[in-house]
Amino acid sequence: MLSKAGLHRDAAVLYLKKLNDPIAAAREFEAAGEFDRALEIYRNRADHLLAGDLLRRLGDEERAIDEYRRGADKIVESERSFYQAGEVMRTRAQREDLALPY
Numbered sequence: 001m002l003s004k005a006g007l008h009r010d011a012a013v014l015y016l017k018k019l020n021d022p023i024a025a026a027r028e029f030e031a032a033g034e035f036d037r038a039l040e041i042y043r044n045r046a047d048h049l050l051a052g053d054l055l056r057r058l059g060d061e062e063r064a065i066d067e068y069r070r071g072a073d074k075i076v077e078s079e080r081s082f083y084q085a086g087e088v089m090r091t092r093a094q095r096e097d098l099a100l101p102y
Contacts, residue, residue, distance in 0.1 A: 008032035016041075023050070030054060048074060049092060068093035072102060 002011035012028035048071030055064035072085035086102035
């Protein structure tokens with residue numbers, strides 16, 4: 001209800017402090033214009049793909065690509081899936097040249 005009423009920051013704090021849902025909180029912080037706070041949550045959770053998506057929406061392509069690369073590397077380390085990592089770079093990062101090494 002807070003979000004629907006345009007009280008995105010209040011909704012974010014509620015998600016973060018009371019409901020223990022940091023991803024929903026980050027989305028609400030983003031809607032409130034608190035992009036640094038949303039990015040901090042994504043990075044603290046090591047969710048590099050969502051961090052990359054946010055940075056791309058903000059127009060920071062270079063940092064977005066860096067986050068996507070970190071996400072792809074994390075996929076390789078944890079899941080040993082070079083294909084999935086390559087798909088991240090091809091589809092989300094929109095960089096086929098960076099997908100090829102995976």
